Structures are given as C-alpha cells and as structure tokens.
C-alpha cells in the first residue's frame with residue numbers, strides 16, 4: 417500500500433471541507449502558528465541546505481522571517497510525545513532527524529511522529545559524533561543503517577533527508593549522499609538545548625538568535641525534557657514576532673538497502689510489545705493560521721559537482 421497516496425488523499429478530503437473545519441481541528445486556533453508554506457523537495461541532485469557548512473550549498477530555501485523546525489536524536493517517547501502534543505497545539509509541523517537505534521527501539525513513538533503529519537529524515541544509525549573519523553565504509557554503513565532502521569521503525573517510507581551528527585560533513589560523504597539522492601541539512605539557528613538545562617534559557621536564546629538572523633532552519637533535540645518544556649514559549653514567541661513556519665516534505669521516499677532491512681528486522685521484533693502498534697490514524701493536514709491549505713513550492717536543485725578533494729579533506733580534518 418502506498419501510504420503517501422493515502423496521506424495525500426486524506427489531506428485532500430480534509431481540505432475539501434474548507435477552512436472552518438480545518439480551523440476547528442486545531443485545538444487552540446487563537447494561538448495557532450500553523451504552516452504558512454510547504455516546500456516539496458526533489459532530493460535527487462543531493463542538495464545541501466542550511467548555512468552551517470563550508471560546502472557549496474543551496475540558497476533561497478527560506479524567505480525572510482520564515483523558519484523550519486527540526487528535531488534531532490530521537491525518538492525518545494517521554495520527550496518526543498510532549499513535543500508532538502505542543503506542535504499539535506500550535507497546529508504546526510516539523511522535521512525529525514531520527515537516530516536508527518532510537519527508532520527501532522521506540523517504533524511507536526516513530527510512528528506517532530509520522531501519524532501526526534511531520535517529516536522524518538535520519539541522523540545515522542548510532543550517532544557517532546564525527547563520521548569523518550570513521551572509515552568511509554563504516555560511515556556509509558552508519559548512513560544506510562540509519563535510513564533502513566528509521567524506515568522500519570516508522571513502518572512506512574521516510575524522506576531522503578539527512579543531518580550529519582555534530583554537523584561534521586565531508587566532501588566524500590556528501591558525494592555519497594548525492595549518489596543516493598539524499599539531501600543534507602545543516603542549521604541556521606542552534607537552540608543549544610543539548611547544553612542548556614533551563615527551559616526559559618533555551619527559549620530566550622532561540623528567540624534571540626532567530627530574531628537576529630530573521631529566521632532560518634532551527635535545531636532542537638527530542639532527547640531531553642527541557643526542550644519539550646521550552647517549546648510552548650518558543651512557538652508562542654515565534655508567533656508573537658511574526659515568524660512563519662515552513663514545512664518541508666520530500667518528493668519521493670528513500671529506498672533503504674534490502675540487505676540492511678533484512679538484518680534489522682530481528683531487532684525490531686525485540687522492541688517492547690507495547691510499542692509495536694500498527695500504523696494508525698488520520699494524518700492532520702498542514703494548515704495556515706486561517707485553517708486553509710498552505711501554498712506549496714516545489715524545488716528540484718540541480719546536481720552539483722562534488723568530486724572529493726583529498727587535499728581539502730585533509731585540511732578540514734586538521735581543524736578542531
């Protein structure tokens with residue numbers, strides 16, 4: 417069954433009911449942040465988005481005062497679930513860069529992310545902090561195993577979206593991602609929620625940075641409770657300051673390597689029985705603050721020449 421087609425059909429059915437019905441589907445329309453625009457990305461050229469890389473990257477993903485919400489390192493049910501609840505409360509959508517081991521250990525949480533209409537990409541199998549320190553084959557396995565595991569945990573297709581742990585990319589690995597038609601995402605605004613323990617400080621810092629930069633790709637982690645606690649203040653602050661949330665989707669799903677899928681199946685079977693819920697529920701469509709269907713922008717960045725440069729890689733690896 418093609419879940420994507422079902423998803424779109426449900427969304428279209430919901431949209432056919434016009435604005436008020438959709439507005440009513442938002443629990444708190446008065447505080448709704450909504451989704452102002454959907455960007456559907458054709459990743460076949462292996463594009464790079466976000467400013468935190470020295471590599472050649474795409475421009476113009478976002479206009480001024482637009483933001484993309486992203487969450488790395490999960491799913492962790494006791495953090496991911498309250499984050500999903502808050503995103504629902506503000507009727508907005510995010511992208512989750514899940515870790516393979518986490519997704520296969522917490523498949524219900526991973527399915528919940530999908531069921532609530534968010535985009536899921538990956539962030540390696542086990543989150544080694546710097547893929548450049550691994551052999552090319554091991555780094556490649558981390559990437560591929562991550563996609564295979566998150567797809568299994570999600571129980572449906574996921575986006576060919578990838579984020580390097582620690583944002584430590586390399587020409588060689590980016591060329592590999594490009595060969596697989598995978599887009600790489602860095603960030604523009606770092607919440608620093610990995611290091612800040614106070615929800616208020618996370619919110620203050622994020623809002624200050626996003627205001628200074630006038631939007632961008634925001635980085636959070638669905639790993640620690642303070643992030644979940646900070647999120648309502650962050651979303652309320654974004655709304656008060658007039659920022660618009662853009663939701664990214666992929667034109668096509670990743671096709672995981674079949675050998676890894678077979679290897680990982682037994683691990684999924686070991687996940688707690690309570691977590692093995694089937695794919696369920698109607699997917700809430702992305703809506704604007706007025707409860708209307710957001711406009712969609714399709715982008716298909718052309719492939720770039722990314723021939724690994726040995727000298728450049730060596731130079732880069734010497735840096736701290």
Ligand SMILES: [Zn+2]
Pocket residue numbers: 488489539543581582
């Ligand atoms: Zn991470």
